[in-house]
Amino acid sequence: MKILFIACLSPKTGNNTTAERIRDYIENAGHTCELRDTAEFESSAEVAQLLSQDPLFNGALAIHLFKAGSLLLDIQVPFGVIFGGTDINEDIKNEQKCLVMEKVLQKARFAVAFTEKMKEASELFMFSQRRKVYVQPQGIQTAVAKNFCWTEFLRSADVGTARVDELRVFLLVCGLRRVKDPLYLAHVFSKWHCQDPRNVLIIIGPKIDPVFSAEVESVIQRTAGVYMAQERSQRELHAAMRKCFALVNSSISEGMSAAILEAMHLGVPVLARNIPGNAAIVQHGITGLLYSSPQDFVDQSQRLMSDCELRKTLVKSGKDYVEEHHSLKQERETYQRLVATLQ
Structure with a gap:
């Protein structure tokens, strides 16, 4: 046929x-x-x-x-x-x-x-x-670029790299369009970053909507702790995921987020906005963490930082879930x- x-x-x-x-x-x-x-x-x-x-x-x-x-x-x-x-x-x-x-x-x-x-x-x-x-x-299948340099990746996003090992990088992977709502966390994250500069948020993805992309870039330029990285190949993106502290999703609407599933498969904790598409694949406290507001995102992130056993559970259960169902x-x-x- x-x-x-x-x-x-x-x-x-x-x-x-x-x-x-x-x-x-x-x-x-x-x-x-x-x-x-x-x-x-x-x-x-x-x-x-x-x-x-x-x-x-x-x-x-x-x-x-x-x-x-x-x-x-x-x-x-x-x-x-x-x-x-x-x-x-x-x-x-x-x-x-x-x-x-x-x-x-x-x-x-x-x-x-x-x-x-x-x-x-x-x-x-x-x-x-x-x-x-x-x-x-x-x-879902993941593959990691072998020659990926984390320090170079951070430098390309204009993140200060003096204390790379101490940074907690939250990576928000999305095409730049309104339904992905990449600025949803910007204000509260910036306040959190000012309290603890080790916490940084990096937004990475293709500029699908040029007008909206320019708006996002403009806001990020004057928002402390929030950065934008140039889009990368899938292998490089997966390598960046492996290095980050957690994968973030802030979409207004999702069918099924491949980025969330890829992060789970790579053994990376997920913090996802509590919407139907995300809740269908993220079981709160088991395979990832769901948040319902920007402040809730900070609260869930702090919970992830302070609870090593929770992190281990999310990593193992997330990977097991993807391998069984995807x-x-x-x-x-x-x-x-x-x-x-x-x-």
Whole structure:
């Protein structure tokens, strides 16, 4: 089969990484998979025209029920969809978007949710299509750059490196866009840093929204203890995670944060904002710590600093959780089986 696969492909984002991994699964099963960015198309008519010009396409796949799924409404070949996160958590609150997503799910042969909670959320609005929705968590694999220099990484983010070994670096990994809310902790963290300069927060990720990225940079330049690092390759990012004190997530909405799962797999404690997408994979006090406000973040961080046994529990349980529930083998088998139903 030849499959058209549409997703938001901003470089070095979770969506991009997930799409490339799933494309590999499809091609490893003997199919051809053409991965295209949603930004290439302005309407579903353009996608339908593409498929009419190339009749060799046998099916299609999309990540994000609204942004990508809506582009498949006019095609004549069978297709499947994968929930992205903001579609079910945010877009579904918009009546017009909800109607479009329901049409997409009605036409889709199957849909994939990363978590049971995401599937349950979709059923509240699209109950009649619930039998089409399968749950398959993201598969996780990590690899660390061998020649990574932690001191150089800190220097590149303009962090003073006089006492590198004494620093407690909190690493916030996210693409710079509003839904990731990277400045949520900035004010309270800066106050905490002034009380104890060893605590620093580094934000790292691609500048997806240029206007918002400029706003973030402007705030950080005048905020003590909060820094921004240039995006790195995945191997370098994983190496930085290994060196940090804790991985931070401050998103308003998440489907399934790959950064959280990667940190767990690398044996790094996680401090995640208490939102449904994070609470679905972080069990508070067991596999990570959830916080509900900026001050709560500081309180949970101080708890992590003072309790060595808690840290050991989070590291071990987090790694065990990822290895048990986020298997690449299981993910590969699921997508290969579902794509076969598009014949």
